[in-house]
Amino acid sequence: MVKQTIQIFARVKPTKKTTAVYSVDNEEQSGGSLEFVVPRDLADGFINNKRESYRFRFQKVFDHNIKQEEIFEAIAKPVADNVLAGYNGTIFAYGQTGSGKTFTITGGAERYSDRGIIPRILSYLYQHFSHDSSMVYTTHISYLEIYNEVGYDLLDPRHEPSNLEDLPKVTIMEDPEQNIHLKNLSLQPSANEEEALNLLFLGDTNRMIAETPMNQASTRSHCIFTIHLCSREPGSATLRRSKLHLVDLAGSERVGKTGVGGLILTEAKYINLSLHYLEQVITALSEKNRSHIPYRNSMMTSVLRDSLGGNCMTTMIAMVSVEKRNVDESISTCRFAQRVAMIKNEALLNEELDPSLMISRLKKEIQCLKEELALVTGEQRSDELTQEEIQRIEHQLKVFLDDPDPDVTLELGPDMRKIRHCFSLLKVRLREKPVELRMGNGAQNGAGDFSPLPLSSIRDSLDSPANRELLKLKDMLTQRDNEISILVSMLKKEKRKVQETNAQLAKFSGSQSPLQTSSSSTDAEKRLKHEASDDSIHAEHAKYKRNGAELSMGRHEAFEIFKTEHEDNITLEDNKVILKQRFAEAKELGVQVNQAKSRVKPYPADLAMDITLPWTEMGQQKYYLISESHMSYELKKQLDTRRMQMAAQGVLGNQPSTESDPVEERLRNQIEEEKKQYKSTFERLKGLKTEIDHLQHLHQRSKIKLQKDFQDWWTQEAARLQQDQRSESTGTGRSQDGSPSPPSSSSLHDRHIDNQDRARRQQPTPPTKELRALSSTGPSSTSIPLTGDQQTDADILAFIKARQNLLTRTGISFPH
Numbered sequence: 001m002v003k004q005t006i007q008i009f010a011r012v013k014p015t016k017k018t019t020a021v022y023s024v025d026n027e028e029q030s031g032g033s034l035e036f037v038v039p040r041d042l043a044d045g046f047i048n049n050k051r052e053s054y055r056f057r058f059q060k061v062f063d064h065n066i067k068q069e070e071i072f073e074a075i076a077k078p079v080a081d082n083v084l085a086g087y088n089g090t091i092f093a094y095g096q097t098g099s100g101k102t103f104t105i106t107g108g109a110e111r112y113s114d115r116g117i118i119p120r121i122l123s124y125l126y127q128h129f130s131h132d133s134s135m136v137y138t139t140h141i142s143y144l145e146i147y148n149e150v151g152y153d154l155l156d157p158r159h160e161p162s163n164l165e166d167l168p169k170v171t172i173m174e175d176p177e178q179n180i181h182l183k184n185l186s187l188q189p190s191a192n193e194e195e196a197l198n199l200l201f202l203g204d205t206n207r208m209i210a211e212t213p214m215n216q217a218s219t220r221s222h223c224i225f226t227i228h229l230c231s232r233e234p235g236s237a238t239l240r241r242s243k244l245h246l247v248d249l250a251g252s253e254r255v256g257k258t259g260v261g262g263l264i265l266t267e268a269k270y271i272n273l274s275l276h277y278l279e280q281v282i283t284a285l286s287e288k289n290r291s292h293i294p295y296r297n298s299m300m301t302s303v304l305r306d307s308l309g310g311n312c313m314t315t316m317i318a319m320v321s322v323e324k325r326n327v328d329e330s331i332s333t334c335r336f337a338q339r340v341a342m343i344k345n346e347a348l349l350n351e352e353l354d355p356s357l358m359i360s361r362l363k364k365e366i367q368c369l370k371e372e373l374a375l376v377t378g379e380q381r382s383d384e385l386t387q388e389e390i391q392r393i394e395h396q397l398k399v400f401l402d403d404p405d406p407d408v409t410l411e412l413g414p415d416m417r418k419i420r421h422c423f424s425l426l427k428v429r430l431r432e433k434p435v436e437l438r439m440g441n442g443a444q445n446g447a448g449d450f451s452p453l454p455l456s457s458i459r460d461s462l463d464s465p466a467n468r469e470l471l472k473l474k475d476m477l478t479q480r481d482n483e484i485s486i487l488v489s490m491l492k493k494e495k496r497k498v499q500e501t502n503a504q505l506a507k508f509s510g511s512q513s514p515l516q517t518s519s520s521s522t523d524a525e526k527r528l529k530h531e532a533s534d535d536s537i538h539a540e541h542a543k544y545k546r547n548g549a550e551l552s553m554g555r556h557e558a559f560e561i562f563k564t565e566h567e568d569n570i571t572l573e574d575n576k577v578i579l580k581q582r583f584a585e586a587k588e589l590g591v592q593v594n595q596a597k598s599r600v601k602p603y604p605a606d607l608a609m610d611i612t613l614p615w616t617e618m619g620q621q622k623y624y625l626i627s628e629s630h631m632s633y634e635l636k637k638q639l640d641t642r643r644m645q646m647a648a649q650g651v652l653g654n655q656p657s658t659e660s661d662p663v664e665e666r667l668r669n670q671i672e673e674e675k676k677q678y679k680s681t682f683e684r685l686k687g688l689k690t691e692i693d694h695l696q697h698l699h700q701r702s703k704i705k706l707q708k709d710f711q712d713w714w715t716q717e718a719a720r721l722q723q724d725q726r727s728e729s730t731g732t733g734r735s736q737d738g739s740p741s742p743p744s745s746s747s748l749h750d751r752h753i754d755n756q757d758r759a760r761r762q763q764p765t766p767p768t769k770e771l772r773a774l775s776s777t778g779p780s781s782t783s784i785p786l787t788g789d790q791q792t793d794a795d796i797l798a799f800i801k802a803r804q805n806l807l808t809r810t811g812i813s814f815p816h
């Protein structure tokens with residue numbers, strides 16, 4: 001068992017805005033510290049009557065310039081190592097909205113180098129698996145989102161969510177031993193890094209598609225990406241099961257500013273109630289002698305129960321914004337971290353016996369023992385001894401009898417046929433030459449009766465080892481039988497338990513569906529064999545592509561304009577350029593790899609591994625990593641020829657040089673160089689493939705986001721245009737049917753918390769200048785013939801506006 005307090009780190013988000021006075025010190029022996037200096041008269045938000053300086057201690061503080069790679073190395077890698085060793089691990093990011101939690105846990109949406117902890121940990125784990133042949137690893141992934149106390153499975157491939165409610169709901173069940181089970185959370189198998197990354201991308205895409213501008217789930221939901229790892233030594237019945245939770249918590253800000261730093265905040269001040277419950281759990285855990293910990297108050301604290309004060313090695317990253325206006329929230333975050341640091345966890349090595357494997361192993365052992373026993377008793381060997389065997393026995397017996405050493409033994413093995421034959425031989429000899437037998441080799445000339453002493457010693461030497469062996473084997477058989485009975489009864493008991501729990505659940509939920517447990521992953525493994533392939537992600541994308549294809553001409557025109565000035569367009573274009581570059585590099589490397597391949601003859605059949613590059617630009621192309629034995633075939637041939645030549649010279653009497661042959665030396669160096677170059681090219685190609693996959697995903701995401709933003713903006717604009725039209729005709733702000741005006745974008749905006757970053761992400765990207773103009777200028781909507789169909793009319797209006805806008809831009813006057 002490893003006792004450890006929760007490790008806390010702080011990360012400062014980079015900003016171009018005015019920052020508060022703060023300092024980072026990582027020189028201290030016991031860790032790092034982060035200090036804020038807050039002037040008493042600070043007008044902008046934080047008013048502090050008591051103190052000016054706030055200093056917080058962390059394991060380490062990462063300032064704004066620290067890269068994702070360093071965060072992974074310092075924070076995530078040690079946790080991943082513990083998980084590989086069989087301990088549970090959790091990394092959670094906590095901080096206000098926009099402070100960089102998603103950036104740190106999952107990664108940024110723009111650059112490959114911005115990959116966050118999840119993709120890097122996946123890479124690290126799968127690399128480890130491929131290098132460690134002493135263990136067999138199996139991984140499963142689950143991805144849970146908790147929004148408003150409801151859990152959603154982000155990886156369920158049967159669903160095409162258009163909003164969050166379409167995703168399967170995950171519920172919590174607790175068994176009598178208070179273990180938490182998550183019903184409906186799928187565990188997806190992931191055999192390699194690519195499959196695991198696809199699952200991450202699928203979950204992220206589902207998360208993005210499912211949220212609406214009114215309901216910004218990403219800011220207000222918690223996401224738990226879990227890697228379930230199972231490892232065992234080949235042939236061993238001992239399993240190690242560990243879990244790694246990577247948690248992106250909801251924004252932690254309070255609704256109102258407290259006025260005075262350090263006041264205990266009330267429930268109402270939290271945007272997200274479950275974070276308030278998290279704080280309650282943390283507070284309870286950090287208090288000594290507190291017996292009741294209120295885990296059950298919220299779904300998130302129930303799911304993370306083990307990570308908080310339980311069987312887990314947990315790490316928290318406090319995300320800190322040092323912008324002046326965010327200083328109060330950042331101080332709250334740091335205070336929270338200080339309390340978290342007091343929580344002690346007790347991590348256990350999660351080892352268990354696999355009863356079914358144990359039984360099959362014991363059965364095998366019994367079979368071996370039975371065979372041995374049969375050999376000893378000779379039961380199963382009814383066949384005659386061969387002539388050869390008989391001759392060998394006679395020879396052995398002769399050597400045995402001739403040996404004067406009284407301790408020498410006759411090794412016939414556990415074969416009763418041989419032993420019997422040996423006895424018959426002895427009997428014959430005894431009758432024929434009793435004296436010779438009695439006296440051994442040195443008594444050939446003696447005479448006399450057969451003495452009882454040698455007979456008893458022969459009996460002893462024959463009886464004892466066989467009997468002893470027999471008894472030993474019988475004992476072992478009884479022992480193994482007992483073990484099997486125990487294990488079978490264990491299995492039966494487990495089975496009964498599962499049946500009982502299922503029955504309880506069925507009663508509880510009114511359904512017969514079996515439990516999806518977070519701990520019994522073997523059941524889950526069987527049920528959830530769905531391959532999360534590219535197809536499932538592409539299915540999501542296809543939906544948006546379909547939307548694109550269905551755009552009417554007016555919408556299409558508007559979309560084109562919207563796209564050119566959308567803030568993500570630059571990223572999209574940049575990514576396209578980078579992707580092109582990477583494709584070109586990969587092509588170049590592919591050519592090099594192929595050249596190396598063509599130097600290998602005959603074409604290797606036992607290829608160590610291969611890389612398939614399924615890119616449209618390059619076609620489906622396979623590149624092979626050539627095993628060392630096949631590398632540098634031509635050079636090796638030359639080397640062999642050279643060696644033969646040198647040997648021949650020696651045979652012909654030419655003085656072979658005692659110094660090393662420079663030609664051979666050169667050839668050997670060339671071979672080494674070729675091997676090195678080939679390997680590094682292949683490694684680079686492999687790295688590039690991962691990078692290209694990632695970039696393609698980012699690109700796809702940006703495209704989906706763009707289409708989604710446009711869709712949102714379009715819906716709002718269409719509603720607003722219709723409203724304007726109705727207002728003009730009725731002279732009121734209400735629609736003709738009396739329904740209230742649809743919300744304007746500013747009223748939508750006001751519903752959200754006053755935070756620029758979040759507001760930017762919560763709103764669909766503001767329309768372009770041109771589109772804004774579209775909404776405010778142009779022909780009077782009353783002059784446009786409308787069909788009466790809401791959607792068609794909205795399309796007509798938007799089309800005319802877009803057209804007008806284009807005409808205005810190109811300087812052509814609009815025909816009234």
Ligand SMILES: Nc1ncnc2c1ncn2[C@@H]1O[C@H](COP(=O)(O)OP(=O)(O)OP(=O)(O)O)[C@@H](O)[C@H]1O
Binds near residue numbers: 096098249252
């Ligand atoms: N260390 C960083 N370097 C560069 N950009 C960053 C960094 N941290 C955050 N960002 C950027 O800041 C913005 C907000 O970050 P992010 O979405 O990760 O915040 P968050 O805390 O997850 O917010 P929310 O609570 O709404 O989910 C993003 O555009 C992100 O790319």
